[in-house]
Amino acid sequence: MxxxxxxxxxxxxxxxxxxxxxxxxxxxxxxxxxxxxxxxxxxxxxxxxxxxxxxxxxxxxxxxxxxxxxxxxxxxxxxxxxxxxxxxxxxxxxxxxxxxxxxxxxxxxxxxxxxxxxxxxxxxxxxxxxxxxxPPTFEAEHPTYVEAERTVDSAVESLEAxxxxxxxxxxxxxxxxxxxxxxxxxxxxxxxxxxxxxxxxxxxxxxxxxxxxxxxxxxxxxxxxxxxxxxVLENPRYHFATLGFPRERAWADRVASGWSASDVDAFARMVLAGHERQAVALRVHHLLALFRFLPAIILAAMGSNSALLAEPDVAAALELVPRRKRDELAERPALAILDALGLIDEHPEAFQMEMR
CATH class of the missing domain: 3.90.550.10 (Spore Coat Polysaccharide Biosynthesis Protein SpsA; Chain A)
Known part of the structure; x- marks a missing residue:
């Protein structure tokens, strides 16, 4: 080929x-x-x-x-x-x-x-x-940051679609x-x-x-x-909070413009000590928005009978976003992404599910 x-x-x-x-x-x-x-x-x-x-x-x-x-x-x-x-x-x-x-x-x-x-x-x-x-060198040089990522992610990975x-x-x-x-x-x-x-x-x-x-x-x-x-090294707090997902400029300017610069290892120690609650919450919310609610939005538009749509928190989240038709999202798929990520700012209550 x-x-x-x-x-x-x-x-x-x-x-x-x-x-x-x-x-x-x-x-x-x-x-x-x-x-x-x-x-x-x-x-x-x-x-x-x-x-x-x-x-x-x-x-x-x-x-x-x-x-x-x-x-x-x-x-x-x-x-x-x-x-x-x-x-x-x-x-x-x-x-x-x-x-x-x-x-x-x-x-x-x-x-x-x-x-x-x-x-x-x-x-x-x-x-x-x-x-x-x-990269192996990153893991070797910044094990505390790696631990911080894994600690937060492991708490919600079972909720992913x-x-x-x-x-x-x-x-x-x-x-x-x-x-x-x-x-x-x-x-x-x-x-x-x-x-x-x-x-x-x-x-x-x-x-x-x-x-x-x-x-x-x-x-x-x-x-x-x-x-x-x-x-990560340039802005560990922002990269951690967003999973590295490329957010739109207006969101980044509004949410992260006031964040002070931080050394990657010092930031990670703060996460593990429970002192970076906003960054941790945003990371959890991005994980769920992108890997739980976004798939659900697409499944709903497709008329799927997936068990994911019957989950109480997913059903509640779908009630909070616009009901979009399949053809509408196929023509403008960014709408699905913006709807899922919009829950983070507009409906933080959507993320208050019990961790499994």
Whole structure:
């Protein structure tokens, strides 16, 4: 299967070289015909020099494109368009083209490409999602922060929707056939009522695909990756509170603008000591909004009889959000995300369920 890794890039001088190498140099030779399409979004920090170096080291394996429209969607969409053009020139049908979404600050484990290819061969029509791990160096250097995450998450993980109902897709470790991407309508932009771009572009595409055609998501645990944890180090409180989920600007400005800077380890110690109640509550609320209530919103729009919808807290939460039709959410999937996340600010009582 002709395979392309599409990698958006903006000022990633410290990471992009290793990200590209990790895709092109796994053991086992499973990426010998992989092409990496790096789409630069206006870097000014030396990233292009790094890309010139790796391009020279891997002749014919890397293509660097420029996309001047800033954001998450334009560079990813351009990269897929470049892949489609190359496949067409090679007379390869869209159904035999695999797109790997990747990020420039992520290191991919050996065997990643082969695992995704194998999954694509056995699951046509599905969106594939690999697994995310913490970089070993981060775990070794900041064990207290890792403990804080695990302590909070373990208290609510049993409340998450069943795996087959989950609709959140990690943009940096997912893959799909080009033919499916086209049939799903591709990646697209959406904005909030105040004009903020809504991120989570692959999640939104997947929600549309699921609502329109029942598209499944297949987990590919053997396809592992280690995103850099630089965002944690830069702002541990915000990253912890939001799970790293890209919230809209207006929300971030309103909720987090007054938060003081904090050292990652000092913050983690405060969490474990019970002194970061707002951050902990927000993390719990984001987990439940994204992995319990959001799936329920999609299931309800599909007319599902899932047992999740009968859970008292879920039924109560659905009464608090607008009743939206399947076609409405398929056309504007951001509405489902905004409805689920809106519960955090507008109806905090929705999260007062008994932990299991």
């Amino acid at each position: 002709l395979t392309f890794a599409v990698m958006p890039c903006l000022d990633e001088v410290d990471y992009v070289g290793e990200a590209v190498r990790s895709l092109l140099e796994p053991t086992g030779g499973d990426s010998s015909d992989l092409m990496v399409i790096v789409v630069d979004n206006g870097s000014t920090d030396g990233t292009l020099d790094v890309l010139a170096d790796v391009t020279h080291r891997y002749p014919g394996r890397i293509m660097v494109e420029a996309e001047h429209r800033r954001g998450y969607v334009p560079p990813r969409r351009r990269g897929v368009a470049v892949a489609a053009r190359i496949a067409s020139e090679m007379s390869v049908p869209d159904c035999d083209v695999l797109i790997l979404q990747s990020d420039a600050d992520t290191t991919y484990r050996s065997g990643y490409v082969g695992a995704m290819r194998g999954a694509a061969a056995s699951a046509p029509g599905a969106i594939l999602e690999g697994s995310i791990g913490r 069943a795996d087959e109902d989950d609709v959140v897709v990690d943009d940096k470790v997912c893959a799909y056939r080009l033919s499916d991407y086209i049939s799903w309508g591709g990646l697209f932009e959406e904005w909030s009522d105040v004009g903020d771009p809504i991120h989570a572009e692959t999640t939104r595409m997947f929600i549309r695909a699921r609502l329109r055609g029942g598209t499944p998501k297949v987990r590919v645990n053997r396809a592992g990756a280690f995103p850099s944890r630089r965002r």
